[in-house]
Amino acid sequence: MDNPKPIISIRNVTKRFGSVVAVDDACLDIAEGEFFALLGPSGCGKTTLLRMLAGFEHPSEGDILIGGQDMSDVDPNKRPVNMVFQSYAVFPHMSVARNVGYGLRVTGVPAAEIKERVGEALALVKLAGYEERMPTQLSGGQRQRVALARALVKRPKVLLLDEPLSALDAKLREAMQLELVRLQQSVGITFVIVTHDQDEALSMADRIAVMDSGQVRQVAPPAELYEFPNSRFVADFIGKMNLFAGRVAGAADGRVLIEIQGMDRIAVPYGDQARGEIGVAVRPEKIRLAPTPPTDGEIGLRGRVREVAYYGDESHVFLETAAGVITANRPNAARTTTPAVALGDELWASWEPADTLVLTE
Amino acid sequence: MSEVAIPSESVVVRRRRRRRATPLEYGRKRWLQIVLALNFLFLYFPIAALIAFSFNDSRRNVTWQGFTFKYYEKAYNNAGLHEAFLNSMIVAGTSTVVSTLLGTMLGLALYRYRFPGRGPFEGWVHLPIVIPEVCLGVAMLAFFAWADIPLGLFTVTVSHIAFTIPFVAVVVRSRMAGFDESLEEASRDLGANGWQTFWSVTFPYMIPGVVAGALLAFTLSLDDFVITFFTSGPGSTTFPIKIYSMVRFSVTPEVNAASTVLIVLTLTLTVTAMLIQARTGRKIDTHG
């Protein structure tokens, strides 16, 4: 990225467990002060990569640099990073204050300073006044704050968080997403968060690395990832997507001509070279539905409404077309209970050529 | 059943309310209750009788003559019993300390490490639990004879250490099965070294298991007869063996009194162990 000073450099890191390749030749630079997310389906190697940063696993190949320093011979307790575990790992036999102060006590920080820093850390996570509580007397969300405070009190260069919100209920999760972002901005520490939840990654992170079976597939800011995915996997994994199989029929002045089974040939703006079999994709919210064919320049497709899924704020319309079933999102802008689209309606779906994605991978 | 006399309609109603007992509601089955009661009778009647007759004001153990504490007094003033009790305490105390230390380390090693031959090793550790005590006693005796170690308190203590270690190891090991290893990782992550992590995170979690193992070792040692019988020598008579030798002479209420003391002692220790385990277990296990 444009920030020239990476706090973390992951260089061609591979991790094998026996015959399982958990992380496959990963390369990543994470900038100082960044809120970075590792996103991917379960089992893709996110936790393994994070644990290598913390020092609990060692790369089979490749190097990890933190703050410019090679970490291969540095034990977990000597690394300038701290981790918030998925299970929180709050020490059950210690009070909140002793939990938070633990990392300072074991490294010989004077008692007076410990007291002060624990107080600050607890205030930061809004747990002031809970000092003497035992973990059993806390809710899941509060235990997580203890784990956060316990890591932050160490003033690490990087805070690692493994699925920190997955154990919380939906409302609390949303609140914590906002709070984590605010916290990160106020302390200015680099956050690396692991998640399998794309909404979480999109809403919180400055940059996201999408992983799939051990490989880093794309690294980009949320909007770029959403609007310009570089592969069928990323396009499909992030948000909802209508995917078609297409063939390049030619190219002319910055456009490619694509043939899709069941559609007229379409012309899509595309800068790079493309040939042969490709993927063509368009987001459901970019598609408009109308009873009449689209005006000039738009791509249109006729179909019959097969299903309508109502979500309150919007409805997802499933349209049966010659090119397959496509999904279009309609915002429920008007306050009415009469559906704007009914089953069996014959409609035209249309979108701008510029909203069409060409996926060569 | 008395329900026969009730008009048929209400019988139906009643039946419905009183649905059949499910397999787990064994308490509602009459015949099961009887079996249970008989079991308790068989188990506890001899013990109850033994305790009751320790208060019997008679030289013979057959008829109830009146309540007295005098046999407790007699037992208390019996120098042989006194010495035997002291021996038992020394043996049980020493062997408990050593076997708790070794057994805890063994249990932790079995939980923590994967090493070649671990399976057979674990089986071998459990062997003293399943080997008949007689064989163990004979083996010990043969070993001490071969090594030319005179029988006495030392040999009894060593034997007790040997046969209680596996029990401690098993208890500690099963306690560790519920341990969340990310606690140790969190400790390392926060800057603690291995030693600090063990003493401030792992060990506090182990304590209930260690205490339970220690109390188990103590009670096992305190009331062990067979192994002690083979390995004790002159002057190292323990409490159970002394009681046995008194019984061979004649069963007097004095024996009852001494036995009652032993029962109360082991019962107290066992209940304490259970209470400690239940309390700390509740405190720690409800987390996460």
Ligand SMILES: Nc1ncnc2c1ncn2[C@@H]1O[C@H](COP(=O)(O)OP(=O)(O)O)[C@@H](O)[C@H]1O
């Ligand atoms: N300690 C381990 N031993 C063997 N295989 C492991 C170990 N840790 C992770 N794996 C394997 O590595 C792969 C990636 O795991 P993980 O990093 O936990 O994925 P994620 O966090 O993305 O769900 C999985 O196939 C998992 O089974």
Ligand SMILES: [Mg+2]
């Ligand atoms: Mg994971």
